[in-house]
Amino acid sequence: MVVDIRTSLFRSASWARVDDSVHRHGTSTVHDEQQNFPNLSRMLNIDGRPPLGSCSMRTVDDTDRRILLAMTENPRTTIVALAERLGLSRNTVQSRVAALEASSALQGYDRRLHAASLGYPLTVFMVTQVDQPHLExxxxxxxxxxxxxxxxxxxxxxxxxxxxxxRDTDDLYRVSKLVLGCDGVIRTDTSLAMGELIPFRLAPVLERDLER
Known part of the structure; x- marks a missing residue:
């Protein structure tokens, strides 16, 4: 197993690349831009729901941004507390929050869960090539x-x-075999995250947009 730095995708020394053995199913697939883009759009709507970021999504305004920033600072705040803090009516905050949830601007509770604290300290990213007819x-x-x-x-x-x-490297080996064993997967290039340098965040873009 060879370990090196994958600079083409993760431009940081914080990522170690593990080259997996090629897992083929008897046929080879030519990957090019013309082939990838149509399948990409089809895959993003794989289960019939509009893809995130589509034009059908609700556009947030400054009031929404203020509500979202306040919820980011204190996720357990109540509708009444939000209304008092932002100087809005309770009905306005309640309807706004409901609309944000319906439009997917507010995601599920599991987005806040911390994998390492749940017993899964290793995070890996697998750049995966698939046989296009088997993508779905x-x-x-x-x-x-x-x-x-x-x-x-x-x-x-x-x-x-x-x-x-x-959970650990043995678990990583097991999970890698499961991914490679999926019918239609050709190969994977696996990168192990050595540490989370910037946690996921959206508050900075909300704050910037408020200033415009």
């Missing part, structure tokens, strides 16, 4: 693996980026 089937199989916490469609050489959490 691959996504369906990945959904059945509990350790797969997120999947993104990609342009370029890889087709999808699979994010997994694992």
């Amino acid at each position: 089937h691959v996504i369906a199989q990945l959904r059945e693996i509990p350790e797969v916490v997120q999947v993104h469609g990609l342009s370029g050489q890889g087709d999808i980026l699979v994010r997994c959490v694992c």
